[in-house]
Amino acid sequence: MLSACFNIISVCLSLPSLSHLLCLSFSLFLAPSLSEGVSQMFGLVVSPLFPQGYPNNVLETWDIAVPPGYAIQLHLTHLDIENSENCEYDFLKVSVDGVVLSTLCGEKSFSELRSTVNPALYSTLGSMRLTFQSDFSNTERHTGFSAHYSAVDINECDDPYTGCSHDCSNYIGGFYCSCQPGYLLQEDNTTCAVNCSGEVFSSLLGSLSSPSYPGLYPENSACSYSLQVEEGFQLVLAFEGVFDIESGERGACVDSLRIRAGGREWGPYCGNVAPKDPVVTNSNHAEVLFNTDGYGANKGWKIKYTTKAKTCPDFVTVNSVLEPKRPVHQFKDQVRVTCNKGHEIVIGAKAKHHFDSWCQKNGVWSDIEICEPVDCGPPKEIDNAELKFINESSPTTYQSQIYYECEAPYYQINTDGKAQFTCEADGMWRSSDGKLDIPHCIPVCGRPSNPLESIQRIFGGKPAQLGNVPWQVFFQSPRGGGALISDRWVLTVAHMAQVDQPYIYMGFLDARNLGQGVKLEVEKMIIHPKYKRHLGDSSQYNYDNDIALVKLKGKVKMGPNVTPICLPQSEEEGQPELGKIGFISGWGRVKPRQTGKIPVSPVLLYAKIPVAKTQSCTDVKPTGPEIQKEKFVITDNMFCAGMPGVDSCQGDSGGGYAFQGEDSVFQLKGLVSWGIECGSYGFYTKVVNYLDWIRDTMAANED
Structure with a gap:
């Protein structure tokens, strides 16, 4: 876009006839070049070669622009362009932002242009485009067009969309907005808003309200109120008085009130019903944000705020109690925290049960320590038992329970079935009766895995099967027997020991x-102290107190072929009753005494024999003259048993004489001791007479 230029040119001439210079001044009009753009307050645009006549095949465009805040008025002073229907061939087109204002051709007078054409050639956008076109031939010469443009001031204040909230003032080339007293012009230079931000409320109680409350609050407001009190206190905000904030038809907030504190936000609030419940911020800092649009007539709101000391939870740590117990624990309160029963605070290798704590300004207790369940540690393992945990998730901590399950059917617990233990508060495993003693699995006695056949009367040896007599012990040299009475002790006769x-x-x-x-x-082998040892090769006649205990180096593992026999539990229970039948067993002689080698059984035999009168044994006649039966010492510590043809013999000494009770449990009431002759009646050590000695000896020799 180009504008015309007017330059003043001065020319001075020196003439001989004059004594001074002759200076002439004149104005020269310069038409703008077609290739330059113009952004000025005024200018001139003409068609190519004007006024000589424009050439053929011309297409020329001029973009005119004036400074911001101005409109453009175009004034055509000359128009002579080949005429055609709808200006199809040659024309001048005037457009603004793509919208055509006028397409001109033909010839018009100056007055006609001024009255009918020029008034329409106006742009409030401050820009305009002129396009001139000629076709390939003109039958007549046409001079073209000449046009002036000028910048015209715009009164923006007449435009309802200018945007000034309050007052609008126009000046040449622009306008400015101003605000009524009490308002501030915002950064957009059009909006007026109340100065309602930046105020800080720091007292422990007070109130705040919307601008002009209870009058109408201003439009276009963005108020921010800050409440900041001492740490350790929390703000509580409650609405009071008139509450009137603009809302839409469906309740949506047009203007809004929000409260922010402690990372939370309450609101937006609007309408004419105030929130009923106070806002407990749980913080010492809060912001109240109030935003309004450009319309409305509402009275606003009022908030009364108070403070209360920051509160801490009613417990400090789990598994504990605190003292003193108050309805509410507030900032600066001190308490003593004591772990619940069965819990403790572990610090390294030490433990304690309480600590002191203070309610801090952030509502958190200080110096928090953890009360952990007391750990009793792994319970002691015991032999021949499986340790089972009832509480798999925390097997060794307070209130956890365990129990020992002995290897059945060969072992049983030694605590009357009290095999269950609990981890108590003192860190110890205790049984249900409060004892610390760890149980033991003791062998089940008197219950063979393969019980002896219950045939009414079998008198005579019979080969035993595995599990028939699992308490039977074999002494290799001298050949004899014994009875296992526990997993560590064997009972036999003294003359075998x-x-x-x-x-x-x-x-x-x-x-x-x-x-x-x-x-x-x-x-070790422990012979009864009152037994008189027999020395020499002569016959032995005194078998009083013929009993001994054999202590083993280690415990024997029980199983189907190795289990002990029970001892009588009382004197009454252990007395052999006349006529009662019991079992004897061994690897002894199987034939009466004779010269030569004594035949012994290679396999374990057993037999059933009854308890007999003492006289039955003393009446037995010896087969050899070397036996003087009148010399035998007979005491109350022995009893007679047997039957003609059925008896124990050499090689069976020390073996047990077992009786089966009504509960099917076998008890040891006698030990094969001596007899005048094999194959008839014999004497057995009366075990019941030695129960105290057996128990005392075993107890005195425990590891």
Whole structure:
């Protein structure tokens, strides 16, 4: 876009006839070049070669612009363009922002242009485009057009969309907005808003309200009120008085009130019903934000705020109690925290049960320590039992429970069934009756895995099967027997215990294959102190107190072929009753005394014999003259048993005489001791007479 330029040119001439210079001044009009753009207050635009006549095949465009805040008025002073229907061939087109204001051709007078054409050539946008076109031939010469443009001031204040909230003032080239007293012009330079931000409320109680409350609050407001009180207190905000904030038809907030504190936001609030419940911020800092639009006539709101000391939870840590117990624990309160029963605070290798704590300004207790359940540690393992935990998730902590399950059917608990223990508050495992003693699994006695056949009357030896007599012990040299009475003790007769290191076995049947059994390592042999040892090769006649205990080096593992026999529990229970039938067993002689080698049984035999009168034993006649039966000492510590043709014999000494009770449990009431002759009646050590000695000796020799 180009505008015309007017330059003043001065020319001075020196003439001989004059004594001074002759200076002439004149104005020269310069038409703008077609290739330049113009952004000025005024200018001139003409068609190519004006006024000589424009050439053919011309297409020329001029973009006119004036400074912001002005409109453009175009004044055509000359128009001579080839005429055609709808200006199809040659024309001048005037447009603004793509919208055509006028398309001109033909010839018009100056007055006609001024009255009918020029008034329409006006742009409030401050820009305009002129386009001139000529076709390939003109039958006549046409001079074209000439036009002036000028910048015209706009009164923006007449435009309802100018945007001034309050007052609008126009000046040449622009306008400005101003606000009524009490309002501030915002950064957009059009909006007026109340100065209602930046105020800080720091007292422990007070009130705040919308601008002009209870009058109408101003439009276009963005108010921010800050409440900041001492740490350790929390703000509580409650609405009072008139509440009137503009809302839409469906309740949506047009103007809004919000409260922000502690990372939370309450609101937006609007309408004419105030929130009923106070806003408990749980913070010492809050912001009240009030925003309004440009319309409306509402009275606003009022808030009364108070403070209360920051509160802490009613517990400090889990599994504990605190003292003193108050309805509410506030900032600066001090309490003592005591762990609940069965809980403690573990610090390294030490433990304690309480600590002191203070309610801090942030509502959190200080110096928090953890009350952990007391840990009793892993319970003691016991032999021949499986330890089972009832509480799998926390197996060893307070109130956790365990129980011991002995290996059935060969072991049982030794505490009357009290095999369950609880981890108590003192960190100890205790049984249901409060005892600390860890139980033991003791062998089940008197219950063979393969019970002896209950045939009414079998008098005579019969081969035993595995599990028939699982308490039977075999002494290799001298050949004899014994009865296992616990997992560590064997009971036998004293005259079998006079060797230093006997070889003893059990859990087998055939003495020719001792490897099938269990070898028992002997720790010591304890003969009854009142037993009189027999010395020399002469016959022995005194078997009083013929009883001994053999302590093993280690505990024997119980199983189907190795279990102990029960001892009588009382004197009454242990008395052998006349006529009662019991079992004897062993690897002894199987034939009466005779010259030559004494035949012994290679396999374990058992027989059933009754308790007999003492006279039955004393009436037995010896087969050899070397036996003087009148010399035998007979006491109350022995009893007679047997039947003609059925008896124990050499090689059976020390073996047990077992009786089966009504509960099917076998008890040891006698030990094979001596007899005048084999194959008839014999004497057995009366075990019941030695119960106290047996128990005391075993107890005195426990590890």
